[in-house]
Amino acid sequence: MTIKRSIIETPGDQFFLPELPLYVNRVHESFEMLQHTHDFIEISYVAEGSGAHYIDNTSLPVSKGDLFFIPVGVSHVFRPSSIAQKKNLVVYNCIFTQEWLNQLFHSQLNGSKEEFNVLFTQATEQSTWLSFKERNGEFQPLFERLHFEYNAHRSGFMTILQTCVAQLLVYMYRSKMDFTPEASKASLQDLDSLLAHIRGHCSSPISLTEAAARLTISERQLHRQLKKHTGMSFMEYVQHARIEACCQQLRANNHKISDVAASVGYQDMKFFNQLFKKMTGVTPSQYRQQNK
Structure with a gap:
């Protein structure tokens, strides 16, 4: 039997500033958030604990090291495995507009644009979500730096945010490509x-x-x-x-x-x-x- 869930729409205006179309947070997931769509792109990284990720009509078990690229219009929500405090599900979220990603491709990833178009641009155009698994601790330091720089707002922080997201996309792309048996x-x-x-x-x-x-x-x-x-x-x-x-x-x-x-x-x-x-x-x- 298919269970129908209430799905709400979350606009980026709740998070973005006019001069900063990017937002980073670190949240303890609960059972209160409803499954939702949004008008921005989201990259979510599971930093602690375990639980489930309901994305479109799929339910996936998640644990530390899981990462998701979620385009505009894709519905999702995270759920912890238990309501017990000792079994928290902690997730970093980095969200940004499609326009900001296009600018990033042009400025930071220009040399590899065609390669990345195959994976990320196609995913955004087709509203297809992507999943990745951390293998060597490559994702967490980038999310920690993103979270720190976003909240500190120190001089030059926007450049560091752009660089971190570019590195993150590179590692995500590599994790997909590295499955080739060479x-x-x-x-x-x-x-x-x-x-x-x-x-x-x-x-x-x-x-x-x-x-x-x-x-x-x-x-x-x-x-x-x-x-x-x-x-x-x-x-x-x-x-x-x-x-x-x-x-x-x-x-x-x-x-x-x-x-x-x-x-x-x-x-x-x-x-x-x-x-x-x-x-x-x-x-x-x-x-x-x-x-x-």
């Missing part, structure tokens, strides 16, 4: 997975020998691949990942700087302070002050 792409996926592992385990990073063994290649081969694709040596990438993790903590909490350093594996504060300033141009305390 050895070169498979090796790049393995390298990307290794880099994600290093970023996610900053407090106890693996050694170059262990990293090479994970990819079943020699240390020299790994060194060459890292230099080619990141511009850094293995140790430089590890230090970069650690300092970036520290920066995220300094922006997010007020923990002692020594505790932040220790959380990513630095016990020698003199070395940590020197390295941090070398990479960021400021001391940890100055960085925290600038990013309050």
